Every structure is written in C-alpha cells, then in structure tokens.
Amino acid sequence: MKAFDISIIGATGAVGAELIRLLESSRIPVSRLRLIASGNSSGRQSNFREEVCIVEPLREVDDIKSDIVFFSAGGAVSAAFGPRFAAQGALVIDNSNAFRMDPDVPLVVPQVNPSALAVRPRSGIVANPNCSTIQLVRALRPLVKAFDVHQIILATYQAASGGGLVGIDELLNGTRSALDGRAGPSAERFPFPLAFNAIPQVGEISPEGVTVEEHKLVQESRKILGVPDLRLTSTCVRVPVMNGHSEAVYLEFEEPVRLEQVHDLLAKEPGVRLYADGIREGYPMPRFLEDPAEVHVGRVRLNPGDPCGLWIWVVADNLQVGAALNALLIAQLSIANNLIGGT
Ligand SMILES: NC(=O)c1ccc[n+]([C@@H]2O[C@H](COP(=O)([O-])OP(=O)(O)OC[C@H]3O[C@@H](n4cnc5c(N)ncnc54)[C@H](OP(=O)(O)O)[C@@H]3O)[C@@H](O)[C@H]2O)c1
Numbered sequence: 001m002k003a004f005d006i007s008i009i010g011a012t013g014a015v016g017a018e019l020i021r022l023l024e025s026s027r028i029p030v031s032r033l034r035l036i037a038s039g040n041s042s043g044r045q046s047n048f049r050e051e052v053c054i055v056e057p058l059r060e061v062d063d064i065k066s067d068i069v070f071f072s073a074g075g076a077v078s079a080a081f082g083p084r085f086a087a088q089g090a091l092v093i094d095n096s097n098a099f100r101m102d103p104d105v106p107l108v109v110p111q112v113n114p115s116a117l118a119v120r121p122r123s124g125i126v127a128n129p130n131c132s133t134i135q136l137v138r139a140l141r142p143l144v145k146a147f148d149v150h151q152i153i154l155a156t157y158q159a160a161s162g163g164g165l166v167g168i169d170e171l172l173n174g175t176r177s178a179l180d181g182r183a184g185p186s187a188e189r190f191p192f193p194l195a196f197n198a199i200p201q202v203g204e205i206s207p208e209g210v211t212v213e214e215h216k217l218v219q220e221s222r223k224i225l226g227v228p229d230l231r232l233t234s235t236c237v238r239v240p241v242m243n244g245h246s247e248a249v250y251l252e253f254e255e256p257v258r259l260e261q262v263h264d265l266l267a268k269e270p271g272v273r274l275y276a277d278g279i280r281e282g283y284p285m286p287r288f289l290e291d292p293a294e295v296h297v298g299r300v301r302l303n304p305g306d307p308c309g310l311w312i313w314v315v316a317d318n319l320q321v322g323a324a325l326n327a328l329l330i331a332q333l334s335i336a337n338n339l340i341g342g343t
Helices: 014-025 076-088 131-146 160-179 212-225 261-269 320-336
Strands: 004-009 028-039 045-048 051-054 069-073 090-095 125-127 149-158 232-238 245-253 272-274 293-301 304-314
Touching: 004 076, 014 028, 014 045, 014 160, 014 320, 028 045, 028 051, 069 076, 069 320, 076 090, 076 125, 090 293, 090 320, 131 149, 131 212, 131 245, 131 261, 131 272, 131 293, 131 304, 149 212, 160 232, 212 232, 232 272, 261 272, 261 293, 304 320
Parallel strands: 004 028, 004 069, 069 090, 090 125, 149 232, 272 293
Antiparallel strands: 045 051, 149 245, 245 304, 293 304
C-alpha cells in the first residue's frame, strides 16, 4: 500500500492535537508527518508513531510537498495558504469556514454525502463542516431521507472547546475565579464570562439578528443534505461544558410519523448510538459520552400535541465527530477513491 506525506497546519491547537492522536491510531500509512503552527510554537516536539516531529512555523514553509494538508488554524490562515498548497499538488482538507460554501469545494460528511468526493475537486480543497452541523446532519440523514420534512427548529448547547484551547482555559480559569470569589479573567474568546453562565451568541450577530453559527447551520446543512430549500432555524448557545456539543432538535414533518419507525431508522444508522426504550436506557450527556466517535441520540419523542412533530436530543464530541475525526474520514475516503498520489 502507498504511504502518504501529510502536513497538519494548526497542529498545536485543540483540533490539531486530536487529529494527530487519531491519525496515529489510524491505518493510514504515513511516510512523513509535518507539524506546522504559528511562530509561537516553533520547535515544540510531538511523538508520532516511532518518530519525533518538530513543529515548524508556517511562515517558513514555502513548498509544502505533501499529499494531504489538514488546515486547523482558522479561516484567515486557510484562505491565505489553502489555495497555494492545493496548487502545489496537495489535497487540502480544511476545518475552517473559509471555503465551505464555495461551489468548487465539496463540503463532506463521509457518512452522509460520500458521493460529493467521488472525484478530486478542481480546487484541490475539501471542506470539513462546522462542528454543530456535522452531528446534526448525521442524526438527520435517515429521517430526512425517509420522511418529508416541513421544518426543523433547534437550539444548540455548545462547549467551551468549540473556542479552541483559549476557550477551554477561559472556562477553567473563570470557574476557579468565581469559586474563589475573585473577579474572573476578562472574556477573550467568548463575549461574556462563560463560567456558571449561558451565552446565546456563538459568532458575530448580523443586522438581522442571526449569529454566524446559526447562519452556518442552515447553509451547510442544505449543501450536505442536498436539500437547497430545507427550512431550518436555530438559536446557538455557548454553555459552560468543557467538551461536547448538545442539540435539542424539533422536526416537523408533512405527515404524522410513527415512533417505532423513527427508532428503527436511527438504530440502523451507522455511527449513531440511540438511547430509547428497549434499546439503551437513559439519555446522552456531553460529560459522559461513552464513544467519542459516535453521534448520540436520545429523548426521542413525538409531540403529544402534534403527531407530525418529533423531538430528538443529539450529543457529540465536537473535537472528534465535529472536526478531527470527520477530517480524517475525508482523508480515508479520498485514499479509498484514489484521489491522492502517495508513494
Ligand atoms: N474546536 C472545535 O470544536 C472546532 C470544530 C470544528 C472546526 N474547528 C476549526 O478548527 C480550527 C482550529 O480550531 P481549534 O479549536 O483547534 O483552535 P485553537 O485551539 O485555538 O488552535 C489554533 C491552531 O492554529 C494555529 N495558528 C493560529 N494562528 C496561526 C498562524 N497565523 N499561522 C499558523 N498557525 C496558526 C495555532 O498555533 P499556535 O499554537 O502556534 O498559536 C494552533 O495550532 C478553526 O478554524 C476552527 O474554526 C474547530
């Protein structure tokens, strides 16, 4: 089997670290792994399989010479370097929102729309969706396929790790300060202190009052599910959870649905773990997720006042399912489809 030269931009971040770990335990043969970050992390060391990798500063990378380049360093870095590295022959797998709605860039969740990656995109770039979108579309896929959906309304409960390492530190330090009765550190990643709080704003708010995260959920879900007129609306909330996003999702169908059929569809969906009567007791919670590679669905119930209405509660590890694991699965799918060179 071929081996692949792989680079990770943003290797020292929350997603980058998870990606290194998942790549290490994957079956992808790696001929060389380049770890790249900002100048602040230059020289840091990280073990990968039998090798010690030394983090390089991005500004010193001229010709990338990699088969696959993962970007996890924010939209500005992806926009500046993604097309350049793609033009040098790499398949770029981008975790940021820089290219997600670009018509020349497939937006891929391998369990949902693998056919979007049947051929190598002309742009040389594949986009990884937003974390809250990935878990949502993975839970929605069998339901949207089986039934006519009138509209979907959801609220998200998003963890601090969605704001990267700074977000995690901000929650930890803010919690310690509040418990010690001290004024907390000033909010940097989030608009207000997150400890003991719930912030109904994830990203900037548009003049219409919609946040960036709420906008992304609509646009990206439509593109991935292939339903351009999908009616979906949300309120995205940052909560003081360390890791793991939760979503309360209300689906309104055109016709009444049977709960048994919904259970059956979700129970059979690969990568979805269902918590429902007779299958698995209880309900999923971000702090106690058994398998961070799966999308956990519970509280599945019909609206007693409307047989066309269904509630589900969807929880997933945003750093894995919502970012690093999806990116790795995109790489595996690209290799399986012979879209990448290798040696
Ligand atoms: N966290 C999530 O749940 C999640 C989910 C989906 C997608 N994403 C996306 O994934 C990306 C990374 O998120 P994260 O949570 O891992 O953030 P993070 O913990 O803040 O890590 C950011 C990474 O980017 C690097 N970086 C920053 N500026 C750079 C520059 N100018 N040049 C080179 N490297 C630079 C940092 O390097 P230094 O350590 O040297 O500063 C670090 O490795 C973002 O685009 C985010 O939107 C995140």
